[in-house]
Amino acid sequence: MTRLGTGTRLGTGIGWRPEIADAVERMPGIDWVEAVAENICPGHLPASLLRLRERGVTVVPHGVSLGLGGADRPDEGRLTALAERAEALGSPLVTEHIAFVRAGGPPTASAPLEAGHLLPVPRTRDSLDVLCENVRIAQRALPVPLAVENIAALLAWPGEEMTEGQFLYDLADRTGVRLLIDVANLHTNHVNRGEDPAEALADLPLEAIAYVHVAGGFERDGVWHDSHAHPVPRPVLDILTDLTSRVTPPGVLLERDENFPEPAELERELASIRAAVTEGTRTRTAPRTAGTTTSGGGTTTSGGGTAIVGGRTAPVAGRTAPVAAGTAPVVGGTATVAAGATTAGGGSTPAGERAVAAVPDTTRRRLALAQTALLSALVAGTPAPEGFDRARIGVQARALAAKRADVVAKVAPDLPLILGGGYRAAFMAYAQGHPMRGGYRRDALDFAEQVLLDGPPMADRARRELRGWWLDRSGPAPRPRSWWARMGRSLIRR
Template structure:
């Protein structure tokens, strides 16, 4: 029998940040609203020098910065792109971010007509939850952490296909990854809900909220370093994680469940498409603080 995991301490205040996108660069620096951190996509700031890097350095004077990547391709069997990793390492050394993260996915693979050359798919493709895929991801995560000299956080994916070869449940796959490499986990609550809704559209009889709570309960609390919240769009035959709208009530409810489980984990509001005025994101951040307060009161009761 597995030993019970102690409940995390919940006396802290949950740090809340927003994804800082180009339309809000100037306004955020001018207004300097009360945020605990901002998060940017690492690849947007890879170019040394220039205006983008200067803006990021300026933001670092006012806020802790979290670097969230989309291009490491941690699940690729062909390994990590060395040039990409070098650029990330240079950015990390200059900005000294509070966290570095990327996705549990693959995006690189050998070209069929030229196996010696790899091609990047420019998409976050789901990794099969097999022991072989786990070995590959552990190797890649370890290489990244050795290069950066720090743990990274690995995010669960919103996936629109399922591998028939899966041997492990997703939480078990991620828990084992964290145990073997010492990496952290970035739990995207909206991604879990999107996957559960799509499972229902594919014929699953399990209630999506029940499925999501079971998923969260299966993740080891001590490994979770950050939570993500975002909106999604229901297209009728599929639900898309588009980060283009407000967080919906079921995801807020799951967020509270996650905080009771994981404790006062830093939380990010993501909004990447149809980016609204900055005040909308700040309002969502305020709502996150309200829900976090309620969750921590419940956990302490």
């Protein structure tokens, strides 16, 4: 399997989705693609991906459900599934997000909650400690290197202790993990949280970048929504140009998940991305003295030492750390590795990882309580935790419900057909009081059941179709007598 080393080049890519699979195969200049890991079955790879691989196109699995930023340690089953997809696709790396996607459960003495989407972690030392340990666990379980992505946020945690750039720098420095930098998410956080993308880029360890995401979105009432369903706007391309004026990323990829345009329009967006990269590369500052370059407003030494980055002193590529019992390659230098350990992408100790004590359970519990309180406000209608912007909590809650409605419509396309124009309103009403409890397919069944029991009036034919759909998929186990009594009363009432 090809390893992603410091010299590996991915090139220009596009997110592979079934809806545009044929168009992607015909697009000129596509060097690699990224596929959502959870949508790929290792034993039954889509024929389109197999054909791309046969042509030498690299395929990278992109996970969305691991929840590395959550208070719990990564689930072994999810890690195994991600590893299987990397092996099946012959991928040089796998990617995930710096986010939490679930909370609650035993550590908080509350019911488990699912977000159904990516939520931001607090940029605190507790959160960073937990994230670093979770990343190390994932690195040991995966057969190839891991890269983690910064996410878009509609809201900010109170009491944060670091900027995004500082948080990502410390994460990469402590674990040796690669970074997937989404410039569209930097733009989202600029609009929604007032964060300067240039300052974030100045703080980043640019040598740790694995590749870059570019995507579109839209603004509504002063809030930027990272939709992946709209054209890439000029401000996002400008951030890409800024990034590539500082470093040449190994790869740049266009993401599009909804409202797919004609192939020609996607090709024009790819051309705009290439142009932005070319412009940034052309304006990159040349070395001013031997062994010294400027990067993001600070001076770095290319042969080792320290850099003034974002107003602080930090180690840079080219440094050498003491070696106790062997060395492992990191981006631009070497790192201490314990005796008998192996490098990242081969199990055991990841390259660049520093030996540290395990995170105390009390730290994980503090983070679990905080994340559970926020997620409960977003999906179960409980009061917003102290310090959060209540208006933004409402915006995020509606965005999560809308995302659930969209995904349920994909995994259960019969439901919008049966309910017609009333599907979305019915689902949004259902989502207000019914958190996810077992993935989107379970969510579809729960939604159909709720509509049959207490939903809005509907035509007799639609009710019969919905009831038949639910019965066909609800499984062989009989429902409790009380449930059947409620269902009977509901049907009689209708």
